[in-house]
Amino acid sequence: MVNFSLEGKVALVTGASYGIGYALASAYANAGATIVFNDINQELVDKGIAAYKADGITAKGYVCDVTNEGQVNTMVAQIEAEVGVIDILVNNAGIIKRMPMHEMSAAEFRQVIDIDLNGPFIVAKAVIPGMLKKGAGKIINICSMMSELGRETVSAYAAAKGGLKMLTKNIASEYGEFNIQCNGIGPGYIATPQTAPLRETQADGSRHPFDSFIIAKTPAARWGTPEDLAGPAVFLASEASNFVNGHILYVDGGILAYIGKQPK
Ligand code: NAP
Ligand code: GCO
Numbered sequence: 001m002v003n004f005s006l007e008g009k010v011a012l013v014t015g016a017s018y019g020i021g022y023a024l025a026s027a028y029a030n031a032g033a034t035i036v037f038n039d040i041n042q043e044l045v046d047k048g049i050a051a052y053k054a055d056g057i058t059a060k061g062y063v064c065d066v067t068n069e070g071q072v073n074t075m076v077a078q079i080e081a082e083v084g085v086i087d088i089l090v091n092n093a094g095i096i097k098r099m100p101m102h103e104m105s106a107a108e109f110r111q112v113i114d115i116d117l118n119g120p121f122i123v124a125k126a127v128i129p130g131m132l133k134k135g136a137g138k139i140i141n142i143c144s145m146m147s148e149l150g151r152e153t154v155s156a157y158a159a160a161k162g163g164l165k166m167l168t169k170n171i172a173s174e175y176g177e178f179n180i181q182c183n184g185i186g187p188g189y190i191a192t193p194q195t196a197p198l199r200e201t202q203a204d205g206s207r208h209p210f211d212s213f214i215i216a217k218t219p220a221a222r223w224g225t226p227e228d229l230a231g232p233a234v235f236l237a238s239e240a241s242n243f244v245n246g247h248i249l250y251v252d253g254g255i256l257a258y259i260g261k262q263p264k
Contacts, residue, residue: 003239007032010084011237012076014038014066014123015093017048019192020142023226024090024233029057031234033088036079038064040093066093066119069126076126085130088138088237091120091164096194101155109156116160117167124171128180136179138237141168143184143248145255165248172246181245183236188252189214190224199223216261220253228253 006028013025016037025035029052037059039045045061052059060083064075079086094116097108120141131137144161146154164184171182189195198210215221232251235241250256 004234005032005239006088006234006237009033009087009237010036010079011088011090012036012038012079012086012123012127013090013092014119015040016090017044017061018051019194020187020190020226020229021090021092022048022051023230024092025059026052026055026057027227027230027234028088028237029059031238033237034058034083036060036062036083036086038062038066038075038093040065066091066123067114069122072122072126076123076130080130085134086127087131087134087136089123089127089140090233090237091123091139091141093119094142094160094194096154096157098153098197100153104156109159112156113160113163116157117163120164121167124167124182128171128175131180132175132178137175137181138241139168139171139180139182140233140236141165141182141184143168143186145186145188145250145252147184147186147248148250148256168248169246176245179242181236181241183241183244183246184248185229185232185236186248186250186252186256187229188218188224188250188255190226190229192226195223217258218253218255219258222253224251224253 011028011033013021015021016025017039029035042063049061062075064071141164143165146158147161147165150158168184200208232249
């Protein structure tokens, strides 16, 4: 029988107080997992815990910056002591800075790479020893359309998410023989606070040009929702995907398959 259940599993989702991480952690809880999450400050963690509670989900939250190796190691040790060894890790925490590359400082570029690429490395590195001892593990990296495509103003983000795709393949290559599967989810354009500036209604009441562009570029003709990512994330965390490794599952309403609408 195909087994999508996460009963008895401990899942850590990073940056999961709201947005995509919140939806994925909620889906894991509904599939039977015990969920833990972190965020960058206490206010966000408290907000997340309250939101999970309102949805009938018990979640343990930790303040932890994914770029800080000491904080991450302390958090993982605490989770192992208080909740159990982590079976499922979702590297979700991420940021974007939209600006022309020639106006971006090296410090700004580094900050995006640090959170979106070094962060997943640091957290994965911290959970892998527990998975090795247990003889099983699932690591899911939240990639992007920008793991495949470029566009104006997102050089650091595209570099980080392209790198994250290859880190995914490398973790799969290095730890597959130990029954650890590492896959990525590449969301299309999803309506969250991160993309809110791209959907803002214009002063004259019209749609943001990028909003119209995305609707035209997506065969599904809509933005995605965080919940659209839930099914694929449960699949990649469950035994049903035990022979899927090093794969990026694009959940994009068809964007990557589509050449785009011809101008009228
Ligand atoms: P979001 O709404 O901005 O949520 C990201 C979360 O990560 C926030 O809670 C954020 O805290 C937290 N975070 C940022 N830096 C952190 C750090 N150093 N340590 C710990 N937590 C940190 O983003 P989202 O749209 O849900 O995106 C989640 C992931 O999906 C990201 O990796 C993003 O790149 C990716 N993604 C998003 C889309 C989309 O269309 N929305 C598409 C493809 C991929 P703050 O609130 O303090 O920033
Ligand atoms: C942008 C967007 C994207 C998306 C997403 C696409 O400015 O182009 O923010 O990069 O968030 O990652 O998959």
